[in-house]
Amino acid sequence: MTLVLPKAKLHVKVVAAAELRTQDSAKVNAFCSVYVNSDKRERTEIIPGTPNPEWNQEICLSLASCVTSAGPEKVELFGYLTVDVWDSNVQDTFVGRVMIPIRFIPVQQTRNGTWYLLRRSVAKEVVSGKILLTTYVELSDGIEHNNPSCMNMQLFNACKARGYHIMVANGKNLVHFPGLTEHIEMAFSNVLVEMSSHVCNAQLYLTNYRLIILCTSDLRQRSGQEQLCDLSMWIAFNNLFTMETTTETLPAHNQETGCQELLKGFAVHLLCHDFRAVKLLFVPHKKAVHAAVEIQADKKGRNRLRAQLKAFTSVLKDLPLPVARSSSRGAKVNQDTVDSSQVRNHSPMGGALSGMLIQMVKPSFPNFFESVKPEEDGEEEDGGEWVRYSILQQGEDMQDPRAMGSDCLTDIDEDVEMDASCILDASDVHLELAPPKATSGLVKTFLLRLEYLVNNVADDPPAFQYMRLCEENLETTGWDLYAYPKDMNRLGVMDGKWKLTSRNGPVYALCPTYPQLVFVPANAEQFLEESSKFRSKGRFPCLVWLDSVSSNFMLRCAQPLSGAAGKHCEEDEHLLRAALDAGPPNGHMMIFDARSFSAAAGNKFMGKGTEDVSRYVRTTLTYLDIPNIHVMRESYDALRQVCLSHSSLKWHSAIENTQWLNHLSLLLKGSTTIARYMKQKGGSTLIHCSDGWDRTSQLTSLSQIIMDSEYRTISGFMVLVDKEWLSFGHRFQDRLGHPAHPQERSPIFLQFLDCTHQLLLQFPEAFEFNMHFLISIADHLNSSWFGTFIYNNDKERHAKSVVVNTLSLWAHIIAERGKMLNPQYSVLKEPIYPICNVRRLRLWEEYFLRYDYTALLAQSRDCDVDIEIPGSVSDNADTPVVWMSDDHIRECSFCQQRFSAFRRRHHCRSCGRVFCHDCSKNKGVLTHLGYIQPVRICDECYKKTLPLIVGTQDNHDGYVLVSEDGQREPD
Numbered sequence: 001m002t003l004v005l006p007k008a009k010l011h012v013k014v015v016a017a018a019e020l021r022t023q024d025s026a027k028v029n030a031f032c033s034v035y036v037n038s039d040k041r042e043r044t045e046i047i048p049g050t051p052n053p054e055w056n057q058e059i060c061l062s063l064a065s066c067v068t069s070a071g072p073e074k075v076e077l078f079g080y081l082t083v084d085v086w087d088s089n090v091q092d093t094f095v096g097r098v099m100i101p102i103r104f105i106p107v108q109q110t111r112n113g114t115w116y117l118l119r120r121s122v123a124k125e126v127v128s129g130k131i132l133l134t135t136y137v138e139l140s141d142g143i144e145h146n147n148p149s150c151m152n153m154q155l156f157n158a159c160k161a162r163g164y165h166i167m168v169a170n171g172k173n174l175v176h177f178p179g180l181t182e183h184i185e186m187a188f189s190n191v192l193v194e195m196s197s198h199v200c201n202a203q204l205y206l207t208n209y210r211l212i213i214l215c216t217s218d219l220r221q222r223s224g225q226e227q228l229c230d231l232s233m234w235i236a237f238n239n240l241f242t243m244e245t246t247t248e249t250l251p252a253h254n255q256e257t258g259c260q261e262l263l264k265g266f267a268v269h270l271l272c273h274d275f276r277a278v279k280l281l282f283v284p285h286k287k288a289v290h291a292a293v294e295i296q297a298d299k300k301g302r303n304r305l306r307a308q309l310k311a312f313t314s315v316l317k318d319l320p321l322p323v324a325r326s327s328s329r330g331a332k333v334n335q336d337t338v339d340s341s342q343v344r345n346h347s348p349m350g351g352a353l354s355g356m357l358i359q360m361v362k363p364s365f366p367n368f369f370e371s372v373k374p375e376e377d378g379e380e381e382d383g384g385e386w387v388r389y390s391i392l393q394q395g396e397d398m399q400d401p402r403a404m405g406s407d408c409l410t411d412i413d414e415d416v417e418m419d420a421s422c423i424l425d426a427s428d429v430h431l432e433l434a435p436p437k438a439t440s441g442l443v444k445t446f447l448l449r450l451e452y453l454v455n456n457v458a459d460d461p462p463a464f465q466y467m468r469l470c471e472e473n474l475e476t477t478g479w480d481l482y483a484y485p486k487d488m489n490r491l492g493v494m495d496g497k498w499k500l501t502s503r504n505g506p507v508y509a510l511c512p513t514y515p516q517l518v519f520v521p522a523n524a525e526q527f528l529e530e531s532s533k534f535r536s537k538g539r540f541p542c543l544v545w546l547d548s549v550s551s552n553f554m555l556r557c558a559q560p561l562s563g564a565a566g567k568h569c570e571e572d573e574h575l576l577r578a579a580l581d582a583g584p585p586n587g588h589m590m591i592f593d594a595r596s597f598s599a600a601a602g603n604k605f606m607g608k609g610t611e612d613v614s615r616y617v618r619t620t621l622t623y624l625d626i627p628n629i630h631v632m633r634e635s636y637d638a639l640r641q642v643c644l645s646h647s648s649l650k651w652h653s654a655i656e657n658t659q660w661l662n663h664l665s666l667l668l669k670g671s672t673t674i675a676r677y678m679k680q681k682g683g684s685t686l687i688h689c690s691d692g693w694d695r696t697s698q699l700t701s702l703s704q705i706i707m708d709s710e711y712r713t714i715s716g717f718m719v720l721v722d723k724e725w726l727s728f729g730h731r732f733q734d735r736l737g738h739p740a741h742p743q744e745r746s747p748i749f750l751q752f753l754d755c756t757h758q759l760l761l762q763f764p765e766a767f768e769f770n771m772h773f774l775i776s777i778a779d780h781l782n783s784s785w786f787g788t789f790i791y792n793n794d795k796e797r798h799a800k801s802v803v804v805n806t807l808s809l810w811a812h813i814i815a816e817r818g819k820m821l822n823p824q825y826s827v828l829k830e831p832i833y834p835i836c837n838v839r840r841l842r843l844w845e846e847y848f849l850r851y852d853y854t855a856l857l858a859q860s861r862d863c864d865v866d867i868e869i870p871g872s873v874s875d876n877a878d879t880p881v882v883w884m885s886d887d888h889i890r891e892c893s894f895c896q897q898r899f900s901a902f903r904r905r906h907h908c909r910s911c912g913r914v915f916c917h918d919c920s921k922n923k924g925v926l927t928h929l930g931y932i933q934p935v936r937i938c939d940e941c942y943k944k945t946l947p948l949i950v951g952t953q954d955n956h957d958g959y960v961l962v963s964e965d966g967q968r969e970p971d
Helices: 149-161 302-311 313-317 340-346 440-457 463-469 484-490 525-534 572-580 597-604 629-642 651-657 660-679 694-707 714-726 748-762 771-781 794-799 807-817 852-861 937-945
Strands: 006-016 030-036 054-061 067-069 072-079 080-087 092-102 116-117 131-137 166-170 173-177 186-194 198-207 210-215 233-236 240-253 260-272 277-282 291-296 356-361 384-391 431-433 500-501 518-521 542-546 553-556 589-593 619-623 684-688 922-926 935-937 959-961
Touching: 006 030, 006 080, 030 054, 067 198, 080 131, 080 431, 080 440, 092 116, 092 131, 092 440, 149 186, 149 210, 149 714, 166 807, 173 240, 198 440, 260 440, 291 356, 291 440, 384 714, 484 500, 484 518, 484 714, 500 525, 525 572, 542 694, 553 572, 553 694, 572 589, 572 684, 589 660, 629 651, 629 660, 629 748, 651 660, 660 684, 660 694, 660 748, 684 694, 694 714, 694 748, 714 748, 714 794, 748 771, 771 807
Parallel strands: 553 684, 589 619, 589 684
Antiparallel strands: 006 054, 006 131, 030 080, 067 072, 067 431, 080 092, 116 131, 166 173, 186 198, 186 277, 198 210, 210 233, 240 260, 260 277, 291 384, 291 431, 356 384, 500 518, 518 542, 542 553, 922 935, 922 959
16 A cells, blocks of 8 residues: 655756856856745756857756645645856855746656746846756656646636736737736735725735736625725736835734734735835734645545544655745644644653644645636546645644654544545545745745746736737737838828938848837938937938928937037038928028037037038027936935825925926927917927937927827827837836836826827817727836737847747727727827916826825725625635735825824724724624624724624624613614
8 A cells, every 4th residue: 555645847948048147247257046936956067168158957846835635636726936157256246036926837758948038136237148948847647737727727717706817909810918828826815915905805916917816705794795905907917117125024813712913924025116105904814724635435434534544644654755844833624634732642752833734634635716606527537526635733842753653643533443444546636735835935836936927027028928828819909000101191291201221221231219110201211320420329311200281390410419510411401401391492490409508519519419500501400308218216215205195295296296297288388389389380390309209209209199189099199109109119118117227207298198198188189099998008008918019129029039039019099999989089180288387287087196095995885785895804814914014104094084193093893994093993702703892883884883783692603782881782
């Protein structure tokens, strides 16, 4: 007789690496550190003095801490294989990291290895190189790796029900994104989620696309009605701005003992670009189930099973059971389990609570998807149900389980006669490792993986995963929406005066941040090369818009490299003269410099500057005084702090101090000035800032929206974004916050969307799209799910074959077009000139304040039904009442009155939230929480018990009501 054990080993062959380099040297004394989760690390040998080392070294790692049961003879594998490459010197230098989910590693042995690009482990690291690995998992005979598609399907259904899968157009069909290409990497239950002073219990999922938070049924009404302040959400990796980890001690009340206890939890503070501040609190579990023996038998054979298990005790003593360390103390034992005193009496370890307990529990794989009912599995097998005998572990120090004897099985019925007929076949028994809990090791693994994904999502965006993992035949809808020549032909560009030149492509010879095809004056193509040398970043003047009636044109470029010496370029002067000749007769051109005069003058000392209009015919120059990206970033960060604060004191003054609305006013004023000059004064324009890809894109796109009604439609707006932002090289990757260049982060495109939002408010009938359209674009600006906003320019996207390997955001817009239509829209061909005064501008509440506590409060007050409060009385007796920290609570959770020296804070002993005296003046004896004296409870928890008073003599679900004077109320 043998017992089948799900032993698992990971075989890693470190073959070679290539193109390794550090910041100090291109020659690396390379070695690798290989480990699983936080387990023991194995090292390869050191290969000195080469950027292309070869090891061909095999390493075998135990997966004892990575195995969970998925049923009879099936296991789930979780965790990560991490390979760190180091440069061995006086102080070892980090070169790069590869982190691979173990569940994606094949079980069968493979000959061919896989090249993995090295990634950074923390922000600001410069990483280069790749490594060749061959990996496979070895399982015990008879044990299979469970296909995770079932759990992925359940997550798909749960997210689909909540609208967390978006629709994208696939030709004439619609498909879900990310759909079934989304795979679970890690999952946690009983995670406390706090956002905007609201707390809920949730389930947490880390997938290959995002972080998913699903509020559990504990927060729902027992009648199954809607949740109060449902904090379910998903967060894209690129949307995470900062991530901090702390250890917190929480006051809690144990429902079993009635005593107050302190729980040590791992708190993760997530700050998102979309103004979400989310706190995840991993509360330690009381139960620490590490292993279990499952025996199949019919439902009536419980005593026989106990006898069979006792017969197997002699086998268990000689088995090397895989054991994990537990960080929880005082694990609870239920009625079917031997108590701790019996363990101390029978255990060879004496008084130390480190013995093994055998506990009979009902079989079930942990259901992480409470909101979705699993499909029926069909008929049961002939053997009946599976009964799990869990081997529990108590205490910090794990002892060898083989030291335990059969005497510890004191819950076995001694009257059952044991004989050989009780012994089951080995095929009916297997050892099951319990599912992962929120222990210190797992939380650290989760944080390590999340940090790895966040730091590398800019270089390895998930947009490429969908096309690679999707099994459907996909059509790349949305990429053919924009064609530069087509848009110019709509504007009436004549071939005789303007020419579509390909001098820049296909190798981007003149300007690496321009598109391959651009329109320039027909007789000025020979001046482009010298003009590109005279302009910053090679961004020479080219055509972006033409008035089909007056032939006035709009050019864009970068600042000239005139410098303090006042250098000039005759070819650049001839190019602008040719442009004037292509416009209306005797036309005049205004150069709009987005900077201030002082900023432009300061750039002269760095070899740059602005045009000397005395050398350009029929040309004048004006400055628009728009600050640079660093000022915009500071304003945006200040706005985030104000919107995330819970204080309403001097709210409008705080918004004003951020200068956000003032910057929007300057952008709208500059765009309106450009539009009025072209439409009312009949002049042409040349627009630039410093490098011509930030403020220039804002001004050209906004002025075209003001002048051209086509760009106020859904399709026209998408064409405008493709032309002015994507084709002409706005640095999306840097401006959205690349870890290696944090100083380049700035909300330039978001400002453009906010300005469009201001125009939509002032002219609601002039736009075909509604607010949902702008918010959808803003949301996916930081998701990295689509290829639209990844990388810095057309050249980089072309090198990565973005059009072929990713989906366009416009495929989603096309699929959801019906939801984004403005019912007030009427075609208005005339220009729209907004009022740019800051008095008429409004904070974009629909975007900046949608996760504010007032928005969640409005959500909760929309529900007229009485809803169970987070942390209040529930059917789950194992969940402690966790008090909300009052460090940042400034207002009462019910009346919203601000706390002061006269309005003190009080915790409700039932739900753990913070109230003022007027909202928590009632008292109750909470017998289910162990309170035998009246304690303070809030009005909401007090009112929940009132319907139970009428017609019953029970204890009202654990409450004994008392009046304000402390006397018990009669039943």
